[in-house]
Amino acid sequence: MSGDLGPRVAISAAQLFVAQYPDVDLLLVGNESLLLPSVSKHKSYSARLSVLHAAEVVAMSDDPLFALRHKKGSSMWLSLEQLRGGKVDACVSAGNTGALLAMSKFLVKTFPGVDRPAICKPMPVDMGLTYMLDLGANINCTAGQLHQFAQMGNVLSKAGGVVSPRVALLNIGSEEQKGTEVLQLARQLMINDSRINYSGFVEASAIFSGVVDVIVCDGFHGNIALKASEGVARFAQEKMFKIAHKNALNKFLSTLAWPLLRQMRRELDPSSYNGASLLGLQKPVIKSHGNANINAFLQALIVAREQVVRQIPLLIQKEFQLN
Amino acid sequence: MSGDLGPRVAISAAQLFVAQYPDVDLLLVGNESLLLPSVSKHKSYSARLSVLHAAEVVAMSDDPLFALRHKKGSSMWLSLEQLRGGKVDACVSAGNTGALLAMSKFLVKTFPGVDRPAICKPMPVDMGLTYMLDLGANINCTAGQLHQFAQMGNVLSKAGGVVSPRVALLNIGSEEQKGTEVLQLARQLMINDSRINYSGFVEASAIFSGVVDVIVCDGFHGNIALKASEGVARFAQEKMFKIAHKNALNKFLSTLAWPLLRQMRRELDPSSYNGASLLGLQKPVIKSHGNANINAFLQALIVAREQVVRQIPLLIQKEFQLN
Numbered sequence: 001m002s003g004d005l006g007p008r009v010a011i012s013a014a015q016l017f018v019a020q021y022p023d024v025d026l027l028l029v030g031n032e033s034l035l036l037p038s039v040s041k042h043k044s045y046s047a048r049l050s051v052l053h054a055a056e057v058v059a060m061s062d063d064p065l066f067a068l069r070h071k072k073g074s075s076m077w078l079s080l081e082q083l084r085g086g087k088v089d090a091c092v093s094a095g096n097t098g099a100l101l102a103m104s105k106f107l108v109k110t111f112p113g114v115d116r117p118a119i120c121k122p123m124p125v126d127m128g129l130t131y132m133l134d135l136g137a138n139i140n141c142t143a144g145q146l147h148q149f150a151q152m153g154n155v156l157s158k159a160g161g162v163v164s165p166r167v168a169l170l171n172i173g174s175e176e177q178k179g180t181e182v183l184q185l186a187r188q189l190m191i192n193d194s195r196i197n198y199s200g201f202v203e204a205s206a207i208f209s210g211v212v213d214v215i216v217c218d219g220f221h222g223n224i225a226l227k228a229s230e231g232v233a234r235f236a237q238e239k240m241f242k243i244a245h246k247n248a249l250n251k252f253l254s255t256l257a258w259p260l261l262r263q264m265r266r267e268l269d270p271s272s273y274n275g276a277s278l279l280g281l282q283k284p285v286i287k288s289h290g291n292a293n294i295n296a297f298l299q300a301l302i303v304a305r306e307q308v309v310r311q312i313p314l315l316i317q318k319e320f321q322l323n
Numbered sequence: 324m325s326g327d328l329g330p331r332v333a334i335s336a337a338q339l340f341v342a343q344y345p346d347v348d349l350l351l352v353g354n355e356s357l358l359l360p361s362v363s364k365h366k367s368y369s370a371r372l373s374v375l376h377a378a379e380v381v382a383m384s385d386d387p388l389f390a391l392r393h394k395k396g397s398s399m400w401l402s403l404e405q406l407r408g409g410k411v412d413a414c415v416s417a418g419n420t421g422a423l424l425a426m427s428k429f430l431v432k433t434f435p436g437v438d439r440p441a442i443c444k445p446m447p448v449d450m451g452l453t454y455m456l457d458l459g460a461n462i463n464c465t466a467g468q469l470h471q472f473a474q475m476g477n478v479l480s481k482a483g484g485v486v487s488p489r490v491a492l493l494n495i496g497s498e499e500q501k502g503t504e505v506l507q508l509a510r511q512l513m514i515n516d517s518r519i520n521y522s523g524f525v526e527a528s529a530i531f532s533g534v535v536d537v538i539v540c541d542g543f544h545g546n547i548a549l550k551a552s553e554g555v556a557r558f559a560q561e562k563m564f565k566i567a568h569k570n571a572l573n574k575f576l577s578t579l580a581w582p583l584l585r586q587m588r589r590e591l592d593p594s595s596y597n598g599a600s601l602l603g604l605q606k607p608v609i610k611s612h613g614n615a616n617i618n619a620f621l622q623a624l625i626v627a628r629e630q631v632v633r634q635i636p637l638l639i640q641k642e643f644q645l646n
Binding site for chain 1: 384447448449459462463493495498502503526527528529530531532542543544546547548549550551552553554555556557558559561562563566567569572573576577579580582583584586587590591
């Protein structure tokens with residue numbers, strides 16, 4: 001029901017998703033007077049799209065603790081209740097991140113040994129993906145928590161087919177004496193952990209270079225890196241559009257080269273990389289970007305399905321049982 | 324003498340610079356057996372290019388304190404001595420940032436009231452520029468130091484023609500209760516400062532959106548935002564290049580649209596935005612990116628000239644005398 005562009009984005013993405021993945025059923029949780037007509041319109045998939053009514057919505061501006069205490073009739077709460085009860089296998093939301101975290105921790109719970117869930121996203125690199133966490137769930141982290149994030153990112157990267165993921169800590173230089181005390185302690189924990197292929201400190205430029213498979217950081221640093229990246233991507237897209245329309249010659253050239261420019265725009269589109277996992281929870285909860293368009297929300301749904309198919313929560317549980 | 328690509332980049336940029344700006348003379352400090360031949364080759368400008376021999380170089384890997392103590396014959400040290408003694412008006416280096424900061428603090432000194440110099444760079448936005456500081460000089464900052472950075476950024480933006488610069492604090496959300504204790508204290512200092520047009524917290528996506536004129540942060544956060552941005556820009560450029568060369572059709576189309584693609588590449592080229600100021604020092608010291616190419620190093624020289632013409636250090640001194 002939430003997201004900056006309203007529920008229509010989620011509904012359209014849901015329809016595309018069930019069309020694309022015949023092994024998936026979807027439960028849409030929200031205002032049924034809005035959801036039912038859109039579902040019944042698409043007869044071919046209507047058996048696989050059902051609706052659960054929720055009278056309330058968590059607003060983007062709601063304080064997370066307020067939402068946790070007072071919005072038990074919201075679409076977010078009811079969705080997570082369905083997940084906890086085993087009625088669904090994963091939950092996707094484009095809503096208030098803080099509220100989603102608070103409600104998920106309360107209803108879905110983290111595994112024993114996991115202090116806090118971390119927000120994790122695959123970042124595009126030339127070959128494959130680099131997983132980055134935490135992207136904003138935890139402002140301050142202890143070295144032990146950063147080590148837990150490393151373990152979870154390691155599991156996710158392995159499940160994606162990387163045999164021995166290179167795991168790095170985000171810092172402002174790659175020299176081993178650099179950074180804060182917390183980073184120095186986290187470094188030591190990772191060196192001592194034989195299950196992690198620790199690859200040292202990396203600067204934020206490494207996020208998109210593919211030199212490592214997992215980048216670990218606290219939520220403040222991760223959020224800054226993520227938002228700065230999105231800002232540059234948007235700036236570049238707008239700049240390219242402006243140049244293409246600057247004058248008659250450019251317009252003509254961009255018409256000629258349109259198939260090329262379309263490929264560039266599509267590959268550089270940040271919405272292709274939507275869908276952040278709240279790792280450490282006992283079941284998959286996926287956060288879509290608040291301003292996701294239909295394609296971006298579809299990507300978040302695909303991430304949710306992947307987490308179920310790859311049994312990510314089970315793998316994380318097993319990893320932490322070894323500790 | 325330094326920089327990842329060696330002194331040839333600086334020498335070529337120096338020649339372009341004196342050709343472009345008839346009001347500037349340049350002193351090249353470094354190994355004269357390398358510098359003299361290149362200077363004498365260009366007879367038309369040789370009167371405005373002189374050489375000061377330095378036997379040593381600060382290596383990129385040198386510890387800043389080691390360099391400060393033991394590299395008093397280096398090109399970096401001698402350049403800053405020339406600056407301190409008034410023989411030159413500004414100093415530009417592509418070398419070791421930590422050493423440049425340490426030597427600048429020792430030789431050039433900050434103004435009374437300025438605890439620490441901050442690294443400041445103009446970031447490209449659609450219209451004009453957004454100044455961001457600190458980009459990596461200070462890992463941990465007090466609220467008072469962030470407030471000083473705000474004052475310096477404010478001066479720089481005003482000198483660039485903005486009448487009442489909108490000054491913001493970098494945070495992981497724009498809501499006023501968000502962020503760390505230091506950020507909350509800094510916010511209060513900025514609200515109470517009538518000389519600053521405080522515009523609230525901004526997320527890192529605002530760096531490139533032009534919603535504010537100055538963004539203040541500690542060096543750790545600033546460095547992450549800057550490096551992440553550079554990483555995305557490089558990723559986008561490589562992706563565009565790959566797509567343009569993917570197959571025969573794309574190669575043909577990119578040849579047709581070459582003037583358009585060249586404009587896009589040039590406008591999105593991070594090297595157009597090279598040249599970071601070490602604000603708070605009594606004279607202009609400019610840090611060029613270590614991997615700057617000729618065009619990028621030229622930009623850093625242009626920034627240095629601008630700081631002299633606009634009398635930035637004097638303006639900062641006056642601002643702090645009002646405190």
